[in-house]
Amino acid sequence: MSRIGVFVCHCGLNIAKTVRVSELAEFAATLPDVVVAKDYKFMCSTPGQEMIVNDIKQHKLDRIIVTACSPLMHEQTFRKVLTASGLNQYLLTIVNIREQVSWVTHDIEEGTAKAKALLNGAVYRSRLLVPLTSRVIDVNPNVMVVGGGIAGIQAALELANTGKKVYLVEKNSTIGGHMAQFDKTFPTLDCSACILTPKMDAVLQHKNITMMTSCEVSEVKGFVGNFDITVRQKARYVDHSKCNACLACTEKCPGKGISEWDESLVKRKAIYIPFPQAVPQKPIIDKESCTFFKKGKCRLCEKACEQKAIDFEQQDTFVQVKVGAVILATGFDLMDTKPLVQYGYGKYPGVYNALEVERLFNSAGPTGGKVTLRDGSEPKSIAILHCIGSRDKNNHEHCSRVCCMYSLKFAHLFKEKTSADVYHFYIDMRAAGKGYEEFYNRIIEEDVKFIRGKGARVAQSADEPGRLVVEAEDTITGKFIKLPVDMVVLSPAIVPRADARDIARLFNLSTDKQGFFMERHPKLAPLSTMSEGIFIAGVCQSPKDIPDTVAQAYGAAAEALTIVVRDKMELEATTAMVNPASCCGCQNCVRVCPYGAPSYNAEKKVSEINEALCKGCGLCASVCPSSAIIARHFTNDQVLAEMEGLMEF
Amino acid sequence: MSFEPKILGIACNWCTYTGADLAGTTRLQYPQNLRVVRVMCSSRINPSFIFRAFQLGADGVLIGGCHPGDCHYNTGNLYARRRLAVTKKILEFSGLEPGRFRVEWISASEGNKFAEVVTEFTAQIKSLGPQTKFKISQ
Structure with a gap:
């Protein structure tokens, strides 16, 4: 006989509106072993929790069901209530009557009936629960940050400043990310490099940060507190331990590759640093454009290098890194707008995407900061097309959040650097942010023209060869317009990195519909993920501006710190165990476990499970032909009892 | 009174259960005939659970897991997929109408899909009528 207490929450009206909560509590009181059943407005509040604590004492309860x-x-919240009352936390059962009942029906009869069935199932299950002991493990104090953009840089610096050792993994040869490509930042128009490069240098100088550029994570093992991560160091063909960053090699190099940094607008050498302020300042060789790799002779860089740092034989290597927590800050890509043929990107030389324009503005960019078209002439009229591929059900439904503001910034910079007329084609102007509306108003004053209507098509001008025509419906006048311009700037959707899904798979994350990493809770745990110990920051979670990205980086650093600041931590006790008396020694469990937790003891002729490796999925329990494996907290008996209870009503 | 079926659901914690929560958070409406048991992984589901559900009088059984390849436990749902395919064959071999047992891969972000599947499956079970093949009369 157990002594069950049932506590039904109203959640204000969230539950009480479509479930008759007092009737549910009265019903609970009639169920077997239920000693006390109550309902209350907000069970998770302090008075609600105190009510549970008092009832545990007063009624000597040994099982708690929170409905x-x-x-x-809130499982963790109520587990703590049990622990505080001296009850084992695994004697708690939660019945989900909000997300899976009251919020998915308007019918109070249906809602109440379903809630009763779920509660009955919980009572059946609860009676069979047993106390479990959490495992205590040592915590590795180091943290890995994946992605060396502003989010990764900020998170790494914060953690390193607390004295923790940080591994900053970046797949490119320099840290800096997209922010290093920008010229000015909205709404303050401060220079991007001036605020970013000192941080990049701080990363380089910090004794607690190991910067791993040209690196990618290739395998993740372990679990919160003890991740064992394999990082692939891609061959640079330059030994960075010998290189003194004189860059004599780059001067001699005859190779020509396309500059990824300058968004393919110009060529770079085959041995190169992406931009003059790159960190580290040491070059790599791009195999694709290197004359030696292509033709088997050249080696001019090798001759130029006094340090003998050039190593054409270099291979990818693998580095093992052990950390307690991980922050993913892998950033974004711009949507490839070539498939949107109506805009002519990649077809008409006068059509640019937003990042290309950032490079045109940048004094370290391909034109030295002069706004010129591909033929070298200055544009006389420019159209900026918002929402290309975003807020678009045929492409990406989400709003990319920053495009309105950077498009306004572009307008300002075009006005500053050229005498061109500037036209915006927009759906709505979204200027929510500190100082953003004010910035919008300032740009309106700068004689920029705003046409409320999404750009529908970009075509070649029939009358003036070389010029473009933007077609759109002006939704204010209701007129269809055709505007001749010299330059078209597309503000494309911000999308997850092309390899975001691979990263999600490596770290066991879910992705949302668009492919951005899913947070644990959209409001209350925006930086945590469903994988304990893995945190996310910046645009890899969803499009956001630099201030929000930096704020998330600080937050993710604090979240990671809550793990690595501890020497030891508790892990879920819901692991599997083998009952040796009924194990037949078939080793099915050994074969199927993804974590190698079960092993065969040849002497005893039975399988044994290493709890430290077990993650509690229960796979082994369901492949065990003799039911010798018990999946704790999800035993056959517990699941079957719950089902019986559910089917009774 | 119209026939209101009892449908048992078994959902993995990381994908389908979370997807079901998302359906709730976004206030999607679907029929209330489904009662969900939460397990950590679809691979935990022993075929005996499904047979038992039908014995207990379930008119339909719906299993939900992560999309193959996206399992929180790497390979768990791949084993589940094979095992549940065999289970379906055995159920049908034993005389159960084909439409009463369904396996769906629903991710944590697919609240819409969860609501759609439940709506559609409930309608299907309603049209099949009460399940009597396995039900043990009490």
Whole structure:
């Protein structure tokens, strides 16, 4: 006989509106082993929690059922209540009557009936629960940050400043990310490089940061507190331990590659640093454009290098890194607008995307900061087309958030650097942010023209060869317009990195519909993920501006710190165990476990499970032909009892 | 009174259960005939659970897991997929109408899909009528 207490939460009206909560509590009181059943407005509040604590004492309860929101929301909250009352935390059962009942029906009869069935199932299950002991593990104090853009840089610096050792993994040969490509930042128009490069240098100088450029994560093993990560160091063909960054090699190099940094607008050498302020300042060789790799002779860089740092034989190497927590800050790509043929990107030389224009403005860019078209002439009229591929059900439904503001910034910079007329084609102007509306008003004053209507098509001018015509419907006048211009700037959707899904798979994350990493909770845990110990920051979670990205980086650093600041931590006790008396020694469990937790003891002729490796999926329990494996907290008996309870009503 | 079926759901914690929560958070409406058991992984589902559900009088059983390849436990749902395919064959071999057992891969971000699947499956079970093949009368 157990002594069960049932606590039904109203969640204000969230639950009470479509479930008759007092009737549910009265119903609970009639169920087997239920000693006390109550309902209350907000069970998760302090008075609600105190009510549970008092009832545990007063009624000598040994099982608690909280009938409220999803266990993913408040299971931890109520487990703590049990622990504080001296009850084992695994004697708690949560019945989800909010997300899976009251919020998905308007019918109070249906809602109440379903809630009763779910509660009955929980009572059946609860009676079979047993106390479990959490495992205590040592925590590795180091942290890995993946992605060396502004989010990764900021998170790494914060953690390093607390004395923790940080591994900053960046797939390019320099840190800096997209922010290093920008010229000015909105709404303050301060120079991007001036605020970013000191931080890049701080990373380089910091004794607690190991910068791993030209590196990619290739395998992730372990779990929160003890990740064991394999990083692939891609061959640079330059030994950075010998290189003194004189860059004599780059001067001699005859190779020509396309500059990724300058968004393919210009060529670079085959041995190169992406831009003069790159960190580290040491070059790499691009195999694709290197004359030696292509033709088997050249080696001019090798001759120029006094340090003998050039190494054409260099291979990819693999480095093992052990950390307690990981922050992913892998950033974004711009949507490839070539498939949107109506805009002519990649077809008409006068059509640019936003990042290309950033490079045109930048004094370290391909034109030295002069706004010129590909033929070298200055544009006389420029159209900026907002929402290309975003807010578009045929492409990306989401708003990319920063395009309105950077497009306004472009307008300002065009006005500053040219005498061109500047036209915006926009759906709505979204200027939510500190100082953003003010910036918008300032740009309006700068004689920029705003046409409320999405650019529909860019075509070649029939009358003036070389010029373009933007077609759109002006939704204010209701007129269809055709505007001849010299230059068209597309503000494309911000999308996840092309390899974001691979990264999600490596670190066991979910992605949302667009492919951005899913947070644990959209409001209350925006930087945590469903994988314990893995945190996210910046645009890899969803499009956002630099201030929000930096704020998330600080937050993710604090989240990671809450793990690595501890020497030891508790892990879920819901692992599997083998009952040796009924194990037949078939080793099915050994074969299927993805974590190598079960092993065969040849002497005893039975399988054994290493709890430190077990993650509690329960796969082994369901392949065990003799039911010798017990998946703790999800035993056959517990699951079957819950089902019986659910089907009774 | 119209026939209101009882449908048992078994959902993995990381994808389908979270997807079901998302359906709730976004206030999607779907029929209330489904009662979900949460397990950590679809690979935990022993075929005996499904047989038992039908014995207990479930008119339909819906299993939900992560998309193959996206399992929180790497390979768990790949094993589940094979095992549940065999289970379906055995159920149908034993005389169960084909439409009563369904496996769906629903990710944590697919609240819409969860609601759609439940709506559609409930309608299907309603049209099949009460399940009597396996039900043990009490």
